[in-house]
Amino acid sequence: MPRPSDGKLIRCAVYTRKSDEKGLEQEFNSLDAQREACEAYIASQRHEGWKLVPTAYDDGGLSGGTMDRPALKQLLADIKAGKVDCIVVYKIDRLTRSLADFARIVEVLDQSQASFVSVTQAFNTTSSMGRLTLNVLLSFAQFEREVTSERIRDKIAASKARGMWMGGVPPLGYAVENRKLVVVPEDAATVRMIFERYLELSSVLALAIDLEERGIRSRPRIDRSGVERGNAAFSRGALHLMLQNRLYRGDMVHKGKAYPGEHDAIIDADLFAQVGAMIAQNRNNHVDGVHASEPSLLVGKVWDSFGRRMPPSHSTKPGKRYRYYASDNRDARLKERRHRVPAAELEAIIIAQLRKRLDAGGGSTSFASHAEQRQLVAETIERIEVHPDRIDIAFIEAAGQPMQVSVPASLIRRGNESRLALPPEQRAVGAKDPALIKLVAKAHIAREAVAAADNKSIADLAAEQGLSRNYFGVLLRISYLAPDIVTAILEGRQPAQLNRQRLARMTSLPIEWQQQREMLGFG
Numbered sequence: 001m002p003r004p005s006d007g008k009l010i011r012c013a014v015y016t017r018k019s020d021e022k023g024l025e026q027e028f029n030s031l032d033a034q035r036e037a038c039e040a041y042i043a044s045q046r047h048e049g050w051k052l053v054p055t056a057y058d059d060g061g062l063s064g065g066t067m068d069r070p071a072l073k074q075l076l077a078d079i080k081a082g083k084v085d086c087i088v089v090y091k092i093d094r095l096t097r098s099l100a101d102f103a104r105i106v107e108v109l110d111q112s113q114a115s116f117v118s119v120t121q122a123f124n125t126t127s128s129m130g131r132l133t134l135n136v137l138l139s140f141a142q143f144e145r146e147v148t149s150e151r152i153r154d155k156i157a158a159s160k161a162r163g164m165w166m167g168g169v170p171p172l173g174y175a176v177e178n179r180k181l182v183v184v185p186e187d188a189a190t191v192r193m194i195f196e197r198y199l200e201l202s203s204v205l206a207l208a209i210d211l212e213e214r215g216i217r218s219r220p221r222i223d224r225s226g227v228e229r230g231n232a233a234f235s236r237g238a239l240h241l242m243l244q245n246r247l248y249r250g251d252m253v254h255k256g257k258a259y260p261g262e263h264d265a266i267i268d269a270d271l272f273a274q275v276g277a278m279i280a281q282n283r284n285n286h287v288d289g290v291h292a293s294e295p296s297l298l299v300g301k302v303w304d305s306f307g308r309r310m311p312p313s314h315s316t317k318p319g320k321r322y323r324y325y326a327s328d329n330r331d332a333r334l335k336e337r338r339h340r341v342p343a344a345e346l347e348a349i350i351i352a353q354l355r356k357r358l359d360a361g362g363g364s365t366s367f368a369s370h371a372e373q374r375q376l377v378a379e380t381i382e383r384i385e386v387h388p389d390r391i392d393i394a395f396i397e398a399a400g401q402p403m404q405v406s407v408p409a410s411l412i413r414r415g416n417e418s419r420l421a422l423p424p425e426q427r428a429v430g431a432k433d434p435a436l437i438k439l440v441a442k443a444h445i446a447r448e449a450v451a452a453a454d455n456k457s458i459a460d461l462a463a464e465q466g467l468s469r470n471y472f473g474v475l476l477r478i479s480y481l482a483p484d485i486v487t488a489i490l491e492g493r494q495p496a497q498l499n500r501q502r503l504a505r506m507t508s509l510p511i512e513w514q515q516q517r518e519m520l521g522f523g
Helices: 030-045 069-082 099-111 128-162 183-202 204-214 236-243 270-289 343-360 370-380 433-452 458-466 469-478 483-491 499-507 513-520
Strands: 008-017 050-052 058-061 086-089 117-119 176-177 180-183 252-254 257-260 302-304 312-317 319-326 340-344 381-386 390-393 402-406 410-414 417-421
Touching: 008 030, 008 069, 030 058, 030 086, 050 252, 050 458, 058 069, 069 099, 086 340, 099 128, 117 458, 180 319, 183 204, 183 236, 183 270, 204 236, 236 270, 236 319, 312 381, 343 370, 343 381, 343 390, 343 402, 343 417, 370 381, 433 458, 433 483, 433 499, 458 469, 469 499, 483 513
Parallel strands: 008 050, 008 058, 008 086, 086 117, 302 381
Antiparallel strands: 176 180, 252 257, 312 319, 319 340, 381 390, 390 402, 410 417
């Protein structure tokens, strides 16, 4: 209770709180009832110098188990500023249901020589017995809150075990009707397409780029505060979560356990399993460095002439990153100088030999992406040995062809740098990459559209071609490639590491041609 009045004015602020938002829309709700009772109590103490502070400190729909309440924060700030002498509440649990939080509130009150009153409960916090009584009551309030929380958690667990939807923002493809998930046919078709395209592209990054090209974005929605959300490009993280969301195959998941859901599945079990297997495989590849910005295709396949493994490594100099396959020097018995081979050059030699082998066997040589190249290496190559004068390639299956091929190559050292020198007849010649050629062609079409446009914006031109504005901008950058780079791509003479995905991801492609050649590996 406030200290007895000696003619001093006691400024009283009413604080009200309700745990949920139910009923707050009514003309006279629980907060109004609490305020009315508190104001009446303050009026009855007018002879003691009590005066109502007109500011309303109302927290609707907020738990008493937290201090993160806007009105409470403002009230405590006003107490510290000397604007309030006494807090008046309907019941003490309106102020807090936590002993720890109550201790912090009392500390603020004591520092400011302020106090509080509960209209329905008599407390004198200036005495030790009064504080003990209050602490006991708050202990019961905290116990009640914890029991209620446990009861809610148990109800959610039991409901999800029965496959029931327990609220929240429904995932793309579903809407909520009568507290149940129902399939939205148009969005469901988009979800199926995303799963199927992931199987085709084998990469979440490639999938995100593909969706951006198609202009497919997240579903727009309005949140509780009236702010528009969504309608944005799919991020890699969002796509990862979508592709692993068991809700799409008809399950309801709670704490890692899946239960048959009441809702209809959008993705059949077979497709979901295939996508899950590919995600797991890509996760293993990520551990091996396959999905680095410049993946190393020959991980685990390269040895030097002394039998030492040559794992991928890299060095960085201002403005550029250099990849190598370098001998592992952890074997103390071997004192020989380690081999260090430029990764791009070695990979180009291996890919060229694979193409020759497939051509001789009548197979397809269309494997433009890193994933396809790595899969082919894994399936056909047993071991690659780098010698000072040659590269030995051992194949897994002969299929009427030699089990081992030796490619003449000299390892030339220049200080700490090294290069692979091949005789003219062995120099790797790339193959035409249809996807890369198509990207360059689309880039020039976009540039021609801009040149022929009559006061049209980039957004309008992109829409006319069925592309997003961002992807249209990517095409415009690519259209300014150096002529010799374009010619090399059209003739299939591009570096082995250059493909459609890598070129499309280069958001900082320079305009200067020589810088382009260095960045893309034509230098």
